[in-house]
Amino acid sequence: MRVLVTNDDGIESPGLAVLARVALDAGADEVVVAAPARDSSGASAALLGAERDGRLVVDRQDAPGLPGGVASFAVRAAPGMIAFVAAHGGFGPKPDLVLSGVNRGANTGHAVLHSGTVGAALSAATHGIRGMAVSLADARPQHWSTAGLYARHVLEWMRDRPHLPDRVVNLNVPDRPAGEVRGLRRAPLAAFGAVQARVHEVEHGNLMLTFSEHQASREQDTDAGLLLRGWATVTLLHAPAFDAEADLPESPGPLPGVTDAVSP
Incomplete structure (x- = not known):
């Protein structure tokens, strides 16, 4: 098994080493770290990157705390671009698995x-590579080993299910000592997430964003609600896929055009 470890917090995050160790403990033959050179939080799956002379x-830059023998790269690109490049052989042979995180802060809800x-x-999933995203529910997490423990447990589950190449496992872990986490729960997505943005118009047409805790994050049986109550949560996400059962408009031939001029 060949594993790529990436994140959106950047190459300096200790969460990279946590997932590299998880991969090695799971028996990975090769682990490569390729992470953004700078923080890329909120980048979604954007294919953004900086080029020099078309490249x-x-x-080469070591993430902090990496185990020996793990190659590590700082890439001036968004994490989605890094996974895309890896799928096309940019960091050696195409990986079998992408581990993303451990993120500072939860990633819950829609x-x-x-x-x-x-x-x-x-x-990665759009290229047939299984993926897991791992997050610790604090902007300044302290209990990285707790995230590693739960990531290792979920990865063992994934290894027994190789038939899920177009799915992504999203794991959120409370920032607590392992003994204080209530357990692991499968959870649906909350209505939005832990925070909500509000847009305010200010003078001269400029816009200002403010962020506050979103009450929907307290939905008790969602990923955000369970996480607030001390549970680690796991959610299976779909990569973009065609819905063969959707009832969509079709036409057996060309649509009729407008033949008559419309009077003003």
């Missing part, structure tokens, strides 16, 4: 659409 800018952590895993 994506990539530098707001995962905007997450660079989740976006990297979704980008």
